[in-house]
Amino acid sequence: CSQVFRQQDFAGKRVLISAGPTQEALDPVRFISNHSSGKMGIALAEAMYLLGADVTFVAGPMPSKPQYSEIQIIPVTTAAEMETACLAAFSAADICIMAAAVADYRPVQVANEKIKKQMEAWSIDLEKTTDILAQMGALKRSDQVLVGFALETENEEANAKAKLIRKNLDYIVLNSMRDAGAGFGTDTNQVTIFRADGEELQLPLASKNDIALKLCQSLKVWQS
Ligand code: CTP
Ligand code: CA
Numbered sequence: 001c002s003q004v005f006r007q008q009d010f011a012g013k014r015v016l017i018s019a020g021p022t023q024e025a026l027d028p029v030r031f032i033s034n035h036s037s038g039k040m041g042i043a044l045a046e047a048m049y050l051l052g053a054d055v056t057f058v059a060g061p062m063p064s065k066p067q068y069s070e071i072q073i074i075p076v077t078t079a080a081e082m083e084t085a086c087l088a089a090f091s092a093a094d095i096c097i098m099a100a101a102v103a104d105y106r107p108v109q110v111a112n113e114k115i116k117k118q119m120e121a122w123s124i125d126l127e128k129t130t131d132i133l134a135q136m137g138a139l140k141r142s143d144q145v146l147v148g149f150a151l152e153t154e155n156e157e158a159n160a161k162a163k164l165i166r167k168n169l170d171y172i173v174l175n176s177m178r179d180a181g182a183g184f185g186t187d188t189n190q191v192t193i194f195r196a197d198g199e200e201l202q203l204p205l206a207s208k209n210d211i212a213l214k215l216c217q218s219l220k221v222w223q224s
Contacts (some may be wrong), residue, residue, distance in 0.1 A: 002042060004050070004068065004157070006049070006050055006051070007051045007052050007209045008051075008052045009051040009052055009216075009217070009220050010048060010051045010052045010053035010216070010220065011052035011053075011096075012052075012054075013052070013054065013094045013095060013205060014053070014054045014056070014092055014093045014094050015048045015053040015054065015055050015056070015093065015094065015095045015096075015097065015098075016058070016086065016089045016090065016093035016095070016096045016097070017041055017042020017044050017045050017048070017055065017056070017057050017058070017062050017098075017099060018058045018060075018086055018095045018097075018098045018099060018100035018102075018132070019036075019038045019042060019044070019045070019057065019058070019060065019062070019099045019100050020037075020038035020041060020059050020060030020061060020100055020101070021033045021034045021035070021036040021038075021060045021061065021062075021100070021101045021156065022060045022061075022076070022077065022078055022079045022081075022082055022100070022101075022102050022103045022129075022131065023060070023077050023078065023081060023103075023111045024078055024103045024105070024106035024107060024129075025060055025078070025107070025180045025181055026107050026110065026111065026113035026115065026124065027045060027110065027114050027115045028111075028112070028113070028114060029077075029112065029114050030114075030115070032103060032106070032107065032126075033061075033103065034101050034103070034107070035101075035184035035185065036060070036062075036100070036101035036184060037062060037063070037184060037185045038059065038060065038062030038063075038064070038176075039064075039100050039185070039186075039208050040149075040189060040206075040208050040211070040212070041057070041059070041097075041099040041100065042054045042057075042062075042065065042208075043068050043207075043208040043209045043211065043212035044097055044099060044212045044215065044216070045066040045071050046066050046067060046068060046071070046209070046212070047209070047212035047213045047215075047216045048095075048097075048175055048216055049066070049068050049070065049071050049201070050159070050213075051213075051216055051217075051220070053095070055070075055071045055072065056071075056072045056074065056089050056093070057059075057071050057072065057073045058074045058076060058082055058085045058086050058089070058100070058110075059073055059074065059075050059076065060076060060077070060082060060100055060101075060102075060109065061075075061077060062068065068158070074089075078106070079102045079129035079132070079185070080105050080106075080128065080129065080130070081095040081099060082102060082132060083129075083130050083132045083135070084181070085202075086098070086121075086132050086136070087132070087135065087136075090136055090139065093144065094099060094143070094144060094145065095144070095145045095147070095219065096136055096145070096146050096147065097146050097147040098134075098136070098146075098147065098149065099149050099173075101151070102129060102131075102132060103129055104128065104129060105123055105126035105127060105129065106126060106127060106129055107125065107126060108125040108126065108127050108188065110123070113127065114118065117184075119148065122128055129182050131167070132150045132167070133167050134166065134167045134168075136167075137167040137168030137169060138149060140168060145170050146168070146169050146170050146171075146221070147169065147171045147173065148164070148167055148169045148171070148172045148173070149168065149172070149173045149174075149175060150163050150172050150173070150174050150175065151175045151177065151183075151190055152174065152175075152177070154178055154185065156174055156176070157174065157192070157194075160172050160174040161194055161223075164194055164196060165196075169196065170195070170196050171193055171194065171195055171196070171219070171222075172193070172194050173191050173192075173193050174191060174192045174193075174194065175189065175190075175191055175222060176189075176190040176191065176192070178190075181205050182205065186208075187207055187208055188205055188207055188208065189204050189205070189206070189207075189208050189211050190203070190204070190205040190206075192212055193215065193218060196220060199222075201218055203215075
């Protein structure tokens, strides 16, 4: 991979990216998770690498991984592990892009043995996980750039903007679920980027690789 021609846009910058789902165990054979494929995060990690950045990729369980061996991959399974990995890398990062679909809740208890089907109905007690992005927003220094993602199925723009403020972000990327070609597992995506000062940029439906490159390039333009 050392043959790859890299741009200099983000040369000398450390970029931390979270991606993929997390899995929260119920017992040794079952977990709670979501449909995230990690593809958007992989595209971002590769785009940032090709633009010259030093990339750390905190990866929830996903079927593929970034193709360049220089990208440092930290594999995690649970939200708690993702939190530990992300916070450990946070202070050294110039730019953090949290694209992971972190589980919002985890089972209060994890059974040591497989849970047997005894009762007619069964409910599970869940507790909240830590909001990693909000933690970073609270710790953020003025020289750091923090980018979040938002996945909404209603009041998309208002919800995304509320997250931008609540989590003290510089940018939030709203994933559109409306388009047939956008969302989980697809190779294409449609996003709108909202900036803390109110400016916004809507990108047309495109491949996740194209979206990632455009997103990184607009961060570069907006930051300079
Ligand atoms: N996020 C995070 N840690 C969590 C939950 C979310 O870092 N425990 C990050 C995601 O990586 C994403 C952003 O927060 O960048 C928004 O995630 P999303 O699920 O859309 O928002 P939530 O704040 O969890 O709110 P809700 O699921 O209720 O819409
Ligand atoms: Ca959530």
